[in-house]
Amino acid sequence: MSFDYTLLLPELILTALALVVLVIDLSLAPGKKQSLTWITFAGILVAMAGIWPATQTSASQTLSGMVSSDGFSIFFKVLFLTVAALITLASGPYLQQKRLPVGEFYILLLSATLGMMFMSGSRDLITIYLGLELASITSYILAGLLREDPKSNEAAIKYFLNGAMASAVLLFGLSLVYGLTGETHLDIIGKVLNGDISHWPIVGVALVFLVAGFGFKMAAAPFHLWTPDAYEGAPTLVTAFFAVGPKAGAMAAVLRAFTIGFAASSGRWTELFAILAVVSMFFGNLTALWQTNVKRMMAYSSIAHIGYLLVGVTVATTVPGVASVMFYLLAYAVMTLGAFAVILAVDAFGPGDQVGNYAGLATRSPLLAWGLTLFFVSMIGIPPTGGFMGKFYLFSAAVQNGYVWLAVVMAINSAISVGYYYGIVKEMFVGKPLETTSVKAPAGVTAVVAITMVVTLMLGLYASPFLNWATAAAALPRFF
């Protein structure tokens, strides 16, 4: 089988970019590394452009069928690259302010993105594992990037130890699957499992291991316990990335693995994901109510959002199920990055990361305050925002497939979530600030806030193109 490089062009560009950054980083004197930001940013845009050739061909595969390039993976690649680009855009002054190693940050970010991109395109357990580990290991380092900060150290060690064990658990599940089917290729696994074998109890055991492993990576309750600590301890910029990237990557892998590899056993894993969804929503939202640290609160909020997404995964056997998850991921990525951009600004260039630090932000920096409000509104799921459209899609996918109760649980949770978002909004608009000087966010951060605001609204008001895209991409091709 030949190696069709056009299908892997973005990955290749990204790899090259990481190497280029590494080299340039070495050649730049400390403190003069601002140019790296723009090199990375431009490189990511080039990588995004590199997706173009793949869109011109029909879905196809390469690397002996281990990796495929189809609408699904293109969707996720665009998503990951956008996330990386936005993170890069917001990063410059922040890295300087926190004295983070600039070159390392970009290299790790790019590597993690690369890993996630592989996860989304993988059609084989081997590549899924590799992509996952690439993303995970770089993430551990990113979490501990503030080397002098004990909290950052702690976040890294906790994330690492949990992650390592989760990898082991996942691998154990993979080994069982391999043992059962004798294959690592998802399409073949799906074929083999589509017989009596799918009723074997051991399949269930393997599924549990896989769900636990992936559940950890996407931080679904009850495998979420590491998340708040890692989010709080990690540098805010990294937290922003954690809140979106690895989750989306794991979600992409789950969607493909379970709908192709384990489609025949769907009766078993749908219920598992439904349970995970409910537990995540309740745990995330209820615990978030008690947080005073905004980053920690956002961690719990992200757990709840994974719960919403898992509602879609529960019905992922249908195209709307997959498409709704994808669309919501898009909306989630945009609004979460936007929110974290504001949090970053308030944390690094303003008073701090406690809820109380947000007092009077509406007068100190109206754009940030209204932006954060819009993102929260979107997260609650109130129109006319992307969050609403996404939830609406998840909702209707669930109701359509008879999971009305799950939709109701989701509705209840949306309402609960008001509780903690409100706390911050209240502080921003009603609270009395200690100082009244305006909070000056760097241009890059402001740009991220502005862009994500526009896109959040666009996803709510002009969702059609995105919906069509997600739906077209959600039809996963089968090659065997």
Added chain:
Amino acid sequence: MAIPILYPLTLGAFLFGVGLYGALTKTNAIRILMSVELMLNAVNINLVTFSRYITPNNYRGQILTVFVMTVAAAEAAVGLAIILVLGRNRNVVDIDKITLLKG
């Protein structure tokens, strides 16, 4: 085929159990790391066993094993680095003392 498939699989499960036990009971971060490596090796045994017994003409399991070993090495490197920084900053390797972040 002198050895029944059950034997190596049992060994794998046992190793996984031992690794898990170690990971959950030891407080020294390095020991936990080692225990996790043990779990990965248990998986490797599984993979190789399956590869040999179930699909002798197909080396995918063994390929995966190679990757797992490689990744485990990388993981260990990163893990040790993190533990090192932690030890330098706070002079601890006992993870039950690392509880700044909670709640």
Added chain:
Amino acid sequence: MSLPLLSLFILIPLVGSLVTVFLPKNSVSTIKAWSTVITGLTLVVAVVSMFQYGGAPVDANGMKFAESYNWIPHFSVRYYLGVDGFSYPMVLLTALVTFLATLASYSAVHERHKEYYALLLLLEVGMMGVFASLDYVLFYVFWEIVLLPMYFLIAIWGGARREYASIKFFIYTLVGSVIMLVGILALYFGTGAQTFGIMEIAKLVPAAQFAPATAMLIFLALYVGFAVKVPAFPFHTWLPDAHVEAPTPISMILAGVLLKMGTYALIRISATTLPEAARAFAPWLVAIALINIVYGALAAMAQKDFKKMVAYSSINHMGYFLLGLAAGTPEALNGALFVMISHGLISALFFFAVGMTYERTHTRDMAKLGGLFLTVPVIATFTAFTAFANLGLPGLSGFIGEFFVLLGSFPAFRWLILIATVGLVITAAFHLIMMRKVLQGEAMTEWKGLKDITGREVLILAPLVVLIVALGVYPGPLFAVFNPAVQSLSKLITLAGGM
């Protein structure tokens, strides 16, 4: 192709709101003038549309001024606007009350003007959209758009307990609306509709043959969402708090228009789409209506806070709407719709009257007020006028609605309506008590020298007063607008085994 009138109702304030955002923060008078022009322009368009309404052609669903474009083809969601007898008067009411509220804002808002007026205009966008949209998703979007500006308007510019009141309002309505969304989706998938059109789905429901229990569940899901807004007992407790804390113009809009969103939805969606379930629910609705009437009146009587009393009287009045809806006869439905309009006018006036007093005395405690007839005679006279309008004095619009509701309810409920009449007496009582405490009596020294009514305030009062009297004497034109829609709904209800 004539003007897309309904889109104008939404677009004008939307553009106005966006432009406000970019106006300089400190040029307060520009901001005020701009918002006034925008809401005034909306009102002008509303008035112009009145001349065209009668002769306007109707579309397949009997809607006038209809506009329909694909919005999200993926969900078969359309941008479908149109009005009929149920919604058109509400659109006009919204235009009027918002304009007057903008005028009233001049003296009620003293800080953060830019944000305030931008939000006020955004609020109008939402309200107009709710009344004009005929697609469930579009409806829901506008429904929620209303929620946000309202929350901020209370939370930022409200009284002492504004945080509590605003979040209470927010959570109540949000919980209601997400439950409503479940109901909407259940309808959509239950009927297998290829569209989210409100009218289209209503036509498909008979063929879908829902089991009665299913239909009832869907009905209840929708009902909860709407009842919170109305508000129907026992979902009413957010209202007094919200009203007390909200600034005067916001109270005007809240009572004048916002509550009507709930009643409008009940009549447009619940009753029209699920008439059988509505029938089955009618006994409960009657009970709720009667509780609203009597309980609201009694609770109002117990209040010491002027504004809170008015708020509870809103609960009381919404009971008449619910009663009329439950009865389902043409007279009762016409009456119920009339209650919506008339309460919209009267409550806006009442809250404004309370606001005028409050702006001068800075208290709403009725025990501290008194003798206003002597200190601020014109304001006091208007307050008295409003009180009489509110207590249902014949000759004023408040009476017509109640009269027709009960007139039409009698055949349906017979002696049950005697309970409602108890409410009529109590309503009169607490208004009189209020007048005695606040208006009558010797002039109190601390309120001497207060400035009586200003020209701007007269400008706000006058249209409301004129309309209240005009509609009270000759309600015919309004009935003529209601009646076609009422007739078809009444027929539906009768088919559903009504009286």
Added chain:
Amino acid sequence: MIQFTWLVAVLPIISYLLIVALERRLGDKTAYFGIAALLAAFVLSAGIFVEVLNGATYHKEFTWVISGTRAIPLGIQLDHLSATLLAAVTLVSSMIHIYSLGYMHGDKRIPRYYAVLSLFTAGMLGLVIADNYFILLVSWEIMGLCSYLLIGHWYEQKGPQEASMKAFLTTRVGDVALMVGIWLFFAYTGSLKFGEIGEMIKAGHVPATAALVGSLLIFGGAVGKSAQFPLHVWLPDAMAGPTPASALIHAATMVAAGVYLVARSFPIFSAAPPQALLVVAIIGGFTSIFAASIATVMTDIKKVLAYSTVSQLGYMVLALGAGSVVAGTFHLTTHAFFKALLFLVSGSVIHAVHSQEMHEMGGLRKKMPITFWAWTIGTLALAGVPPFAGFFSKDEVLLAAANLPARLTEQGLGHLAWIGNLVFFFGLATAFLTAYYMTRATILTFFGQPRDHHKYDHAHESPGVMAWPLIVLSVPAALVGFAGTTWFGEHGNWWASFIGEQALEWGAAEPHHIGWVMPLAIASALLGILVGYLLYGVAGVKTRQNAITALRPLYTLLKNKYYVDELYMGTVVAATLAFSRVVGWVDQNVVDRIVNWVGAAGEWFADVAGATDRYVVDGAVNGTAAAAMSAGKGLRRLQTGYVQSYMLTMAAMVVVGIILFQVIGG
């Protein structure tokens, strides 16, 4: 001219609007708008009356609303009865407008007073020309509103405040009953018109029970407005308003509206089962004697007249109940004149001595001759001394009552004929009491020695603007009664022929002449005057005090108006207020709390979840670990490791998942 009937009602409205609009510029001069409008209305009404005398009638309607498929028309109509009342009301009202100019002189709110007075008159006129219940109701409530405003004219004081509220609320109870009645009949007939409803009842569209209940509900409206027992309590208190207003509201117009309502609704009453009218008769009869008995002990001159009004209204209601529209409306008309006169006279007296207490008056006859003579004419008319107006109308009423037993027997209620007799006795006793208390009032006020010299010295005859209306009103008070004599007309008397034709159509009864009624009536009136004279003109204070001591319980009972007010305050009012406080409390502390409880429960759950995360999950993990490691030695150390708790959770969850899978259905 008859086509301008609507103008009669609109003229006062115009004056009302003019006064309101020009109040600031013209001040007290706006009063002339009211006077001019009313005089014009009177002239117009008089013209219309003449046309009606010549046989013209008028009816005009327009479609008011269309609801469903049903058009609801409203209209105005003019027949003999309404034309008469139109003239009477405009006459009395215009006189009162003029009179007020003097009486209210110096008051600080003259424009307000005149505006309300005009609007009030408009209400009454609208009511009279209505052809349906809706316009009637609107006019009815306009009067209610205006009476509220007039009674509360001096709203600085506590008395008027309370009295105005009481008036509005008490009549509101009756109004609500009336409205329910209207709704009931609309439900069956789909009509709001007086005549149509009656015809449809006759045609059997309304079940008998419903017709009975409905007509009683409509009567309920009259009970409230015309201050019949048990809703009479507001009228005496309403005397807190300016006296000319009392003359208008509580003598000639508003209270008459209730009687007029029953008369207008007579087609309904007569078509309904006979019990309906019997109840009307009983209430009327009882009210008349009940109120008259209270009037005998009142010392406030206006209170005497107030209770007298209640009593006389009872008379009218009694007559209607006895089936005689002729008698009821006749007494209504005559009473309008002489009671208005009496009130204005009392106003004149009060104006002179600045007191309403008869014990502070006395001997005023010499100081105020015009006033005195006007009073005398009024008193004689009220007492029923021939040939003054009241005599003829009261005679008709008593005649109708005397006919009641026979009528009941005719209607198949023979077993209730005794009620007829009882009611007649009430009427007769009332005639006696009326004569007695009026004599008492006359003597206390105008005869004897002045009891308060200071006040007496300052007393003077009222100015012309007040005196002339007295003179004008004295004429009809003295002479109108002749309309009820056999000297005019065919049906026994002119009035009976004028109204009776229509009344017969409505199903009214034509009383048979009973010879002994008239002498009996004259006798009881004269007896009343005699007793009054003996007690107050001849006997001294000592004798009266002895009499009071002897009759102490009865006296106390009467003095306290049978404790009806106290009863209401203690029961209905107190209960409502208490209940409202309960509801207010419940709303704030229970209903609202429920929601807060839900919120609290949510917080509690959050707490639990938070705690679960912190303690239970960790704790359970620790517990699970404890169980799993019970043989091992690393037990204690595990309990402190947070990171490991997380990891343990993951492991435990995998185990749980596998177990779940195997148990539930792998």
